[in-house]
Amino acid sequence: MxxxxxxxxxxxxxxxxxxxxxxxxxxxxxxxxxxxxxxxxxxxxxxxxxxxxxxxxxxxxxxxxxxxxxxxxxxxxxGDHVRHNTYFVDFPANVPDTAAFWAECVDRALGNEVTRPGVLAQLRDGVVDLLSLPGYGRYQHRYEEMLAAHEELTASPxxxxxxxxxxxxxxxxxxxxxxxxxxxxxxxxxxxxxxxxxxxxxxxxxxxxxxxxVREHRAVVNRARLRAGVPLLADTVTDVLRLACALSGGDVGLLEPTRFRAPSRPHRRALLAALDAVVAGNPAKLADVPRHREAWKRLGERLHPHEYPQWPHAAEVFAVARGEREAPSLAGHVEDLLARNDVTGAAELLATAAPGVLFRSLDRLLRTAADDGRRDAVLAAAERAAPRVSGRVVLSVRDHIANRADGSGGSRSGPRRVFVNRRGAAWVTEDTRPTLPAEARERLVALLDAETLRRLDVPERLLVDPAVLDVALPLSGRAAAAGIGTLPRGSVSPVDGDLLRFFTYWKQSAHRTDHDLSALVLDADYDAVTWLSYTALSSVEGVHSGDITNAPDGASEFIELRLGAVRGDFVVPQVHVYSGEHFEAVEESFFGFMTRDADQGGAPFEPRTVRMKSDLRGPGRIALPLAFQRDEEGRWKARWLHLYLRGEPQENRVEENVLTFAVLLRGLVERTPLTVRHLTELMTGAGARTEPWDGRTVPDEPVTFIGLERPDGLPAGSRVITPENLRDLIPA
Incomplete structure (x- = not known):
């Protein structure tokens, strides 16, 4: 341990x-x-x-x-703990034309007495299955032979x-x-x-x-506290439900149904006692039960609350779940008020009972308010409730408003809205909302910024790496994947080097699995210029390392781009599940990218050149880790996505999803997330002595440092914020 x-x-x-x-x-x-x-x-x-x-x-x-x-x-x-081989031993050199390569595979199969009859039959039908060819989709050389074909990597600054x-x-x-x-x-x-x-x-x-x-964190901690025999941390019935999910190895986020196991008697008593205490202390907490009615029914079958008459309030939870007792929810009360056009009443109720819900509902309430008087009442309720709203919600609403209609009929996010759930699944829909009045927007922005500043720990001296200013604040759980060099979704970071090389690795668990690495090039209007994949091994922009279709011992694919040769303005790397196990079913899967100088040489995978590596563990069968964008001055930047698309059950390919990728990317690129810059500007305005860090000079007194990496030699007592603990920048 x-x-x-x-x-x-x-x-x-x-x-x-x-x-x-x-x-x-x-x-x-x-x-x-x-x-x-x-x-x-x-x-x-x-x-x-x-x-x-x-x-x-x-x-x-x-x-x-x-x-x-x-x-x-x-x-x-x-990602250096596995062996990264390539189909083409000389990659990135000597990658053949796709059609010529396929023809070569057919020729080799025709030269084999065992495979010749099957290939001839396919040729007569007019379609050849590449997977049936012995020379396709399998490594043709050992890892050591591939390494021997490459010169040693030359060190670079x-x-x-x-x-x-x-x-x-x-x-x-x-x-x-x-x-x-x-x-x-x-x-x-x-x-x-x-x-x-x-x-x-x-x-x-x-x-x-x-x-x-965060309630999910509380569930994980409560599971350990239960086993350690210390009191649970629970102030809602849903806290107890999450704990029950954790004990059964289920989803504490309550997004996926949990197959509840029969708990031990001590655990059963602890869960029922916690439920009883919550409801006894505040019977209104029963209103949370209908949100997860089916989960409560299944849990009741395991807990047998009727066997424990000493906890009658716990039994009420399951009576509500079965519909034997009414427990009107707060959401129901709010909807009744809005149905009667009582926007002011809805805002007042939420301000008292659920200030966080009020803030999440402000856009709807302000749009529903039919006149300035009612909008003023909604904003007044928000001002009174603000001190009781979490800092993350305050910043989330600020982020939302910054990307909302600007009051003149335009929208920063365009005519379509992009939604991303807690697990990184994304979808797009048209934005049909009316604009918010400019005066209401300005008053709300002022409220949100003042409330954020009130909570910020403003340092006397603030040292900031300019490269961190465009890093998005991590306001959601799947804002960034686990790995190294990853940044929250929406962040923008510079990319240096002549060559950009993507890589993916996967190892199947039980079934033959084919993951395909691809890269789509789009122009400034989000129209496709070209792509690189197993169906397009080479282009003006770069080359693909070759298709591997089975990974019992692990497999890798690479794409190398010459950034100076890219004809478009966007490069979108992606990983498709062509067949077999999805990202959460394989034993291991990850994606990353490297940058190199043109004359560095080296093997296809060189850990010193890896800029980012992240695990691929998400829903859907298409992963979009990040995109690369060329700015007006010709410099390339990475824009972090961390998205998963549903895709098709089988045979996902880049060329069949170009429109989907383009629409999604447009919505994300034209959206401006709330970044570190926002908080540093608030601190500076509040009196912090802010200095840009030059990458070399170390201060001689303690500072608050915000940057991509911790400098060597910072004085004792300094506070350091880097991507590893960027969450600490979010005020309470």
Whole structure:
């Protein structure tokens, strides 16, 4: 378990915990630290000066063991823990024309006595199945042979160097990470929720965050608290339902139905006692039950509340679920008021009972209000309720309003709206909403900004890396996938280098699985220019590494683009499930990209050149991790998407979804997310002494630093915000 916690810390914080003191330090420890540093540089990492000094004081055996564990973790972070082979051994050189390659595969099959009859029969029918050809879709050489065909990578100043820093003791670091994840003000993705569950096993009965505002986090913590025998954290009946889902290994987000297991008697008693306490304290909480009526019915069959008369209020929950007792919901009251055109009454009710719901409903209420007087009443209710609304909701509404109709009939997001749910599934629909009056918009924006500023911890000195200003604030759980170098959805970051190389890797679990890497090139009007895929192996822009159609031992595909040769303004890499297991069913799948100088050489996969690698774990059968856009000055930037489309059950291909991709991309590109720039400008306006960081000069006094990576040598007492803990920037 110690090694598991250490691995979590490296993945989440890029920090190595301080090791227990041991004898035999000195030159042996320093020599081992230097060897560790050299090994890290081969995969794009490096020890910070402070960490190197600390490791040099340890004995060589301790450093060597730590190095072995850490190298395993960082290699997995960048995707270097697997072997990346290519179909074409010389890729990116000598990639053939697609039609010529297919003809060669047919010729080879005709030359084989075993396969000749079948191919001839297909030719007579006029259609040849590529998968039936022995030379198609399978590696034709060993991994070692592929490596031998490539020169060694030449070092470049542009290669990625990610610093590892020194942390505190393992216990202190793990406790701090637990508090950060459990108390996060924005929902964690599924991977980070699983990490929280591991940490909660050790810390659920110790110090806790001041609040656990996200209900999914509370469910994970409650599962650990239940097993540790400490009181549960539950103030709604839905908290108990989420805990029951967690105990059964189900979805604590309540998006997917859970197959409830029969809980042990102690767990059954704990769940019923918690329900009884919630309802006894506030019977109005029963109004939450109808939202998940079917889940409550199924849970009741496992809990048998009638066997526990000492908790009568718990039985009321299941009576409501079965329809034997009425429990009018707040939403029902609001809808009744709106049906009677009582917008002011609806706003007042929500301001008192559910201020967060009021803020999420402001657009609708302001549109429904028929005159300035009622709009003023809605905004007045919002102003009174604002102090009781979470910071994430305040910023989410600010983000929504910034992309809303501008009062002159135009819309920043165009005539279509893009929706993205909590799991990254996306869809598009027409925007038929009327515009909001300019005066109402301005008053609401002023309210939201004032409320955000009131809660911000404004530092005396703020040091900001300009590259982080266009990073979107992580206001949703699936805003960014797990991995390295990933940024929240909507973020924009610069891309340097002559060559841009995408890669995907997958390993099937039980069935033959074919994932296809493709890249679509669009012009400024979002019309298709060309694409690269297994059906188009080469173009002016670049080349594809070849189609692999079976991955029992894992498989990789690559696309390399020469950025100077791209004829369009957008490049949209994507991964399609052509056949077999989807992204959540395979044993492993991930996507990433590398950048290189034109003369660097190297193997198809070089960890030092990896800029981003993210797991592919989402709904649907088409993944859109990010897109690349050329700006007006000709510079390329990455625009982060983290989206999944439903696609077809089989045979998804880039050329059949061009229109869908174009419409979706247009909606996202023309939308302006709320970014780090918004908060830094508020801080500056409130008196923070803000300075841009030049990438070299380290301040001599503690600062608040916001950037893409933690600089080496920041003074003790500095507060550091990077993508790994960007959620900490969201005010409470």
């Amino acid at each position: 110690v090694h598991t916690l250490e691995r979590l810390l490296v993945r989440h914080t890029l920090r190595l915990p301080a090791q227990p003191a041991a004898g035999g330090a000195g030159t042996q420890g320093a020599a081992a630290a230097r060897q560790f540093d050299v090994a890290l540089m081969s995969v794009g990492f490096k020890l910070s000066a402070e960490l190197f000094a600390a490791l040099s004081s340890y004995d060589a055996k301790t450093v060597t063991a730590l190095a072995a564990r850490t190298l395993t973790t960082v290699r997995e972070l960048v 542009g290669d990625r160097v990610t610093l590892l820093h020194l942390g505190g003791t393992l216990h202190d670091e793990a406790a701090a990470l637990y508090l950060a994840l459990a108390g996060s003000r924005t929902p964690l993705g599924e991977e980070h929720l699983a990490d929280l569950a591991v940490l909660a096993q050790h810390h659920a009965d110790g110090p806790q965050p001041e609040a656990i505002p």
